[in-house]
Amino acid sequence: MPMEKTEKTLLSKKELLEIFVNHRVDSPFPGDWESVFKGLGYEFWALRELEPTDSFKNIDWKAKARTGKFFVRDFLAESYFNVMILYDVSRSVQFGRKELLQAHIAVSLAYSAIASNDGCGLILFADDIVKYIPPRMGRTHFMEILDAIVHAEPVRCGGTSLGPALTKLLNEVPESLTFILSDFLYPLDFGYTFHHAAQGSTKHEVKALQVLEECEIALPPGTKGILPLYDYESGRTVSLDLTKWQAFNDTMSRQREGTRTLLGRAGIDLLTVSPADDFGRKINSFMRRPPSTY
Structure with a gap:
């Protein structure tokens, strides 16, 4: 991943669109996601030195x-597969730079899939399906996905629901590598499992990318003051006593761990990403890990 994704390098969604409309891009932008698509098939790719997150079963x-x-041995994915992007457009992702970071990640994944001659599709969701673009190949299709992401508007709803998006995925796409882009700051409401042994005739590898602002992960020690917070989904404003930063940090940590556990039980691994991260490098490292077991 050559480009670092920090506050200074996050482009606006309009700039993302202009880059692909006005220029022929010869290499993946904003990053080379080749390693994201390794490990799903059986074709040998290369040897590399063992890393702390690698499974011992792949040692040569x-x-x-x-x-x-x-x-350890790296394997290429099958010659063709679908990459699906489930993209949260509820109003809570308006907070800070979350939706902008989601756009960067989604565009990177979509472009790399298309550049690798794989199919790519998109599901925009809030409390229900907002838009569905079935997986296809080609630059024209990539531009359709990019346009949908760039022009996606936050949806006012009583509560975000992941269930309808997963139902749409399973009903419409026979197999995929799926990335869910969301803040996951809502109750999880689905009964599906994506453990390999339970999939039967369908095959979906599902990864959850939790996009949060830095202050939603942890407040700096010693923080003071009163901060008014607006809940985009309920419309209520509450006051946060910043002197209770430790209790806030503990609460947010427990919430993330609870989300991780619930998703893990369904066979979905979770990675938390913020605008301060080099998201490409972090996601590539995440994709190299062996799946969690619960």
Whole structure:
């Protein structure tokens, strides 16, 4: 990932659109996501040195005997598969730079899928399905997805619901590598499981990318003052006593861990990303990890 994604490098959604409309992009932008698509199939790709997050089952013991170092085997995905992006457009993602970061991640994934001659589709969701673009290949289709992301407007709703988006995915797409982009600051309301042993004839590898502002992850120690907070979905304003930063941080940590556990039980691994992160590098590292078990 050559570009760092920080507050200074996040482009506006309008700028993202202009780049692809006005220029022929010869290399993936905003980053090279090739490694995201490794590991789903059985075609050998390359050897690389063992990293802390790697599974020992992928160690190449012959390479260890020859070199004295631990290497693991990378595999390419099958020659064609669908990348699906489930994109939260509820009003809570308006807070700070969350929706802008979601757009950067989604555009990166969509462009890399299309550049790799894979299909890509999009589901915009809030309390229900807002827009569905079935997976297809080609630059024209990528521009359709980009246009939908750029012009997506936050939806006022009583509460975000992931269930309808997952139902649409399972009913419309036979198999996919799916990324859910959301803040996940709402109750999870679905009964599906994506563990490989339980999938039957369908095959969906589902990853959850939790996009949060830095202050939603943790407040700096010693913070003081009173901060009014507006709830985009309920319309209510509450006051946060910043001197209670430790209690706030503990609450947010428990909430993230609860979300991680619930998603994990359904076979969905979770990664939390903020605008301060190099999101490409972080997601690529996340995709190399062996799936969690619950």
